[in-house]
Amino acid sequence: MTNNHTIEIEGHRHVSFHLDRLEPAEMAAKSDAFYQWLDTRRSVREFTNEPVAKSVIENIIKSASTAPSGAHKQPWTFCAISDPVLKKQIRIAAEAEEKESYESRMSDRWKDDLKPMATNMYKPFLEEAPWLIIVCKRAFELDTDGKKHNNYYVNESVGIACGMLITAIHNAGLVTLTHTPSPMNFLTNILKRPKNERAYLLLPVGYPKQPVYVPDLDRKGLDEMAVFYEGE
Incomplete structure (x- = not known):
């Protein structure tokens, strides 16, 4: 993208945007290659404690x-948390909530649906992974005088950023797992x-243990998840 020209629209500066157009064949090839690569992403629950450079985590967050x-x-x-003391505190608190959920909050159907995931109330990855990224949504902003200022479409915006965060983690050659203890x-x-901040999603980030096993799952095919409305 190059920003060579600027104009004013309703008193605000706008910059020119340039997109390098791809030939149709290259576009099809690149989009298919990206899908094939992204289809290798899996949620992993077993991490090594091998360090990951802070600069990598910074780049992942900037991408999101x-x-x-x-x-x-x-x-x-x-x-972004690498402090082992904080990670231990988070694990203790998360497992307390998970225990409550498994024992009294979750229905039998829910627990049956989770069986293929081989998950339970114990979350050692919260200490094992070298980094935890807790994504917080900012329900509103507070200025220096403590006055509230609105944010808009907060859940939608943060959800999109989390998807990009997970993709950036995969792109860095690392693995993660979406963890949402409730509350x-x-x-x-x-x-x-x-x-003004609410925890939205927890992502452990690091290298997978070797060997590591993940559920043998199938993703929905295009005909199961997409509907195309095409003119004649």
Whole structure:
């Protein structure tokens, strides 16, 4: 993208945008190659403690931050944790919530649906993975005087950023797992986040143990998940 020209629209500066167009054959090949590569992504629950450079995590987060957001408010905070003391606190609190969920909150049908995932209330990956990224949604903004300012389409915006975050993790040659203990307010409490932030998603990030096994699952085919409305 090159920004060679600027104009004013309703008093705000806009810059020119350039996109290198691809020939149809190259476009088809690149889009198929990207799908084939992304289809190798899997959720992994077993991590080594091998270090991952902070600069890599920074690049992953910056990639996620390119996501579109309502009115460009960018209503997210990415909390990246490598401190083993904090990770242990998070694991203890998360497993307490998971125990409650497995024993009293989750229906038998829900637990049956989880059986192919081979998951349970114990979450050692919260300590094993070299990094945890806690994505917080910013429900509103607070200025220096404590006055609230609206954010828009917060859940949608943060959800898009999380998808891009997971893709960036895969692109870096690392693995992750989406973890959503419920409720998640213990995360914002442990991390001492401000009152305008709510924990949205937890992602352990690192290298998989070797060997590591994942469920033998099939993804839905295109005809099961897409509907095309084409003119004649």
